[in-house]
Amino acid sequence: MSAQTSNPDFLPYGRQSIDEEDIAAVSRALRSDFLTSGPEITAFENEFAAMTGAKHAIAVSNATAALHLCLLAADVRPGDRVITSPNTFLSSANAAAFIGAIPDFSDIDPVTRNLDAGALAADWSDDVKAVIPVAYAGQPADMPRVAAIAREKGAVVIEDASHATGGGFVHEGRVWKTGGHPWADMTVFSFHPVKTLTTGEGGMITTGDDRLAAALRCLRSHGVERNPSLFQGLGASSGPLAETGPWTYEMHALGYNYRITDIQCALGRSQLAKLPRFTAERRRIAARYNGTFADLPWLTTPGIRQEEDREHLSWHLYTVEIDFAAIGLSRTEAMARLREQGVGSQVLYIPVYLQPWYRQTYGYAPGKCPHAEAFYARALSLPMHPSLTEDDVSRVISAVRNLAHHA
Numbered sequence: 001m002s003a004q005t006s007n008p009d010f011l012p013y014g015r016q017s018i019d020e021e022d023i024a025a026v027s028r029a030l031r032s033d034f035l036t037s038g039p040e041i042t043a044f045e046n047e048f049a050a051m052t053g054a055k056h057a058i059a060v061s062n063a064t065a066a067l068h069l070c071l072l073a074a075d076v077r078p079g080d081r082v083i084t085s086p087n088t089f090l091s092s093a094n095a096a097a098f099i100g101a102i103p104d105f106s107d108i109d110p111v112t113r114n115l116d117a118g119a120l121a122a123d124w125s126d127d128v129k130a131v132i133p134v135a136y137a138g139q140p141a142d143m144p145r146v147a148a149i150a151r152e153k154g155a156v157v158i159e160d161a162s163h164a165t166g167g168g169f170v171h172e173g174r175v176w177k178t179g180g181h182p183w184a185d186m187t188v189f190s191f192h193p194v195k196t197l198t199t200g201e202g203g204m205i206t207t208g209d210d211r212l213a214a215a216l217r218c219l220r221s222h223g224v225e226r227n228p229s230l231f232q233g234l235g236a237s238s239g240p241l242a243e244t245g246p247w248t249y250e251m252h253a254l255g256y257n258y259r260i261t262d263i264q265c266a267l268g269r270s271q272l273a274k275l276p277r278f279t280a281e282r283r284r285i286a287a288r289y290n291g292t293f294a295d296l297p298w299l300t301t302p303g304i305r306q307e308e309d310r311e312h313l314s315w316h317l318y319t320v321e322i323d324f325a326a327i328g329l330s331r332t333e334a335m336a337r338l339r340e341q342g343v344g345s346q347v348l349y350i351p352v353y354l355q356p357w358y359r360q361t362y363g364y365a366p367g368k369c370p371h372a373e374a375f376y377a378r379a380l381s382l383p384m385h386p387s388l389t390e391d392d393v394s395r396v397i398s399a400v401r402n403l404a405h406h407a
Helices: 020-030 039-052 063-073 091-098 117-123 143-152 210-219 262-273 275-293 307-312 331-340 356-362 370-378 390-406
Strands: 056-060 081-084 102-105 128-132 156-160 168-171 174-177 186-190 203-207 318-322 379-382
Touching: 020 262, 039 056, 039 203, 039 262, 056 063, 056 210, 063 091, 063 156, 063 186, 063 203, 063 210, 081 091, 091 102, 091 128, 102 356, 117 143, 128 143, 143 156, 168 307, 203 210, 262 275, 275 318, 275 390, 318 370, 331 379, 331 390, 370 379
Parallel strands: 081 102, 081 128, 128 156, 156 186
Antiparallel strands: 056 203, 168 174, 186 203, 318 379
16 A cells, blocks of 8 residues: 555555444454354355355465465475466566465456457466456456466466455356356455455455365364364274274375454445445446546556457556656656645556566566556556545546646
8 A cells, every 4th residue: 555644635545444333343343252263254155156156265364375375285396397478576576486386477458458369378387387367446347268288287276356345257148257257266255354345354265165175174274184083083992093083084185274263254245235336436436547647648548458348347447658758757756746736546467577586586587567567657546445535536537637737
């Protein structure tokens, strides 16, 4: 989020939307018998699965943990290659490095800023075992094409939909919800405070695969299995392990403590009930920005893969491309001018492979993904959250248009 300011009228680029219903839901959870591993988690999972149309939803501590678990459940191993978008937060690629796989990157489509299916096909090598397309700003990648490429080669598709809660897309005349469509083996969501709905920190994985769902549930809690019908034979005919009872559990894998709490899920359930309103407000704001910025020759509004998707996107971010040279300002100067007018902005993201650790570890260098680098040089994210009023949006529009006065 943009740096904090003492100005109460300052409009940050993103912020959570918390009301008294959310606070009451958390208070009820705090007064209950369960603060973690209780009924709020199961209820949140069931309600989220119903929202997406997925068969299974598995709640976890955050989206980074979710990505890590997905790769483990898919049996991606050290030395395997995992391709993702360079236009994403670090965790989309870091999860592959966690397990000793090789994080790699294919360039983005310059219109949607998402992983380009053509670039993915051109970059394919025999050691690619997973693809992580990212729904940048809330717009899904071309999932049918990505899935066709990956599945023909036997690779798993893990959609990083951290930006896309509540969104979807149209394919062959049908609307598909992100997290419930057939072109991802698993889909990951984030509930960080600036996302479409929040649990403070938290994440969710959806899948239609029973085997993957069972693996994910086991791995998120130390690899422990407590269902006696699934035990593999801990007991012995004699000795200290001969007796089993209601306390018995078995560790079936080297798992992690990636559990979420009932407190967080109580907030998530309250937020989920408001998700249709949240997404409607984001679409309203995006439509107004699009209409009023259309005449600016030095600013490019977000591109849409197909027009029929417009009313189904969740609009986590509203990122424009600005020709800073044309208005006689550096990006830093433009951000400062916006801030002087009470408007926050942010730059998301530096292409991951240009980070020092990635360059030193894998030998990546500038020029690997030219479209991603060109987008980064011009990108600026403007305020986008449901609490923006019509007057707030007018202030943002005025401040952005005023940038040209310095040309």
